[in-house]
Amino acid sequence: MNEDAAATDQNPDWKRKSFSLPTSLAEWVDRRAARGNASAYIAGLIEADRHRALAREELRDFGYAGAMEITDEGRAAARAALDRQAASRAARRERKAA
Amino acid sequence: MSVGLILDTSALLVHVRLERLSAGELIGEVADNGDITGVPALAVLDALPQLKGDDRARLERLVTGESRSIALLPLLADDLLEVDRVASLIPGGHGAAQAMVEANKHGVMLASVRPQDLGIGVVIDADDVGELS
Numbered sequence: 001m002n003e004d005a006a007a008t009d010q011n012p013d014w015k016r017k018s019f020s021l022p023t024s025l026a027e028w029v030d031r032r033a034a035r036g037n038a039s040a041y042i043a044g045l046i047e048a049d050r051h052r053a054l055a056r057e058e059l060r061d062f063g064y065a066g067a068m069e070i071t072d073e074g075r076a077a078a079r080a081a082l083d084r085q086a087a088s089r090a091a092r093r094e095r096k097a098a
Numbered sequence: 099m100s101v102g103l104i105l106d107t108s109a110l111l112v113h114v115r116l117e118r119l120s121a122g123e124l125i126g127e128v129a130d131n132g133d134i135t136g137v138p139a140l141a142v143l144d145a146l147p148q149l150k151g152d153d154r155a156r157l158e159r160l161v162t163g164e165s166r167s168i169a170l171l172p173l174l175a176d177d178l179l180e181v182d183r184v185a186s187l188i189p190g191g192h193g194a195a196q197a198m199v200e201a202n203k204h205g206v207m208l209a210s211v212r213p214q215d216l217g218i219g220v221v222i223d224a225d226d227v228g229e230l231s
Contacts, residue, residue, distance in 0.1 A: 048132055052129065052130050054166050055129035055167045056126060056129075056130075058166050058167055059125065059126050059129075062122075062156065062159075063156065064116070064122040068119055068122070070122050070123050070126055071123075075123055075126060075127050075130075077120075078120065078123040078126070079127050081124070081228050082102070082103070082127060082207060082228075085206070085207040085226060085228065088225035089205050092223065092225075
């Protein structure tokens with residue numbers, strides 16, 4: 001058993017599961033995760049995915065449903081607006097630092 | 099989790115009244131990015147007297163419940179004087195003032211439907227204000 005598995009087995013908040021990955025993805029996990037932290041790396045990805053799904057569900061429950069359903073086009077426009085603001089903010093910071 | 103967007107009083111009102119889809123789209127996109135949308139405490143106080151029925155219930159749920167997309171931003175002692183200074187410069191009230199202080203502090207977009215009530219060019223850069231369509 002590697003250090004990663006041993007650490008998660010001893011933690012009551014962790015459950016050991018076995019999954020298969022395509023070789024290329026398994027190699028990617030090895031490259032991305034620091035030695036012994038593959039479980040934490042994969043858990044982080046799953047947690048982020050769960051957060052996104054639950055946040056979308058929360059907005060639907062709040063009232064963004066039916067005629068007020070959030071669309072992919074609307075999300076893309078929102079993403080573009082957020083990106084423009086971030087780019088402008090970064091450019092201003094650079095100008096100020098120069 | 100970081101603050102990725104701030105709602106001023108006007109944006110908070112259209113969000114809880116479900117009047118602008120763009121509010122939900124922005125909040126959802128920020129959540130997708132792993133961040134959270136900040137609602138200033140003073141904006142909540144400005145909004146509450148303007149709401150009734152289901153709209154008020156939605157705001158109360160935002161304030162008292164656990165949310166994955168929205169966080170209430172308390173008024174910190176360190177920000178008090180700056181919020182007071184900004185409020186004296188704009189017609190938007192203390193809620194909008196705290197929203198601008200928070201947007202500048204976090205370096206994120208301030209969502210509003212009343213940009214004319216903000217001190218654009220004086221207190222906040224025009225590029226930092228996102229007008230909800």
